[in-house]
């Protein structure tokens with residue numbers, strides 16, 4: 051089971067196990083990680099699960115056209131390592147991954 055670290059804007063971290071096949075968004079919401087609203091429930095429609103991928107970025111599948119388009123409507127600035135964590139599905143290659151939750155004013 052891969053271990054994922056979520057980094058808050060204030061640098062506090064939470065490291066949790068996420069079941070293979072679950073999205074990092076589901077892992078976060080099931081473990082009460084703050085800052086991931088996930089308003090659309092993981093359907094790539096709200097962009098409230100935006101994260102900056104701090105490691106293992108090269109292990110992710112290519113970004114879909116829908117995700118790419120939605121990342122232009124995030125509350126926090128899009129960066130090169132921006133992804134929607136509802137579209138990141140946990141697998142063993144992602145063990146040890148860290149994602150940063152953006153600061154949203």
Ligand code: FES
Pocket residue numbers: 075087088089090091092093094095096097098099100134135136137
């Ligand atoms: S939860 Fe809505 S886009 Fe990811």
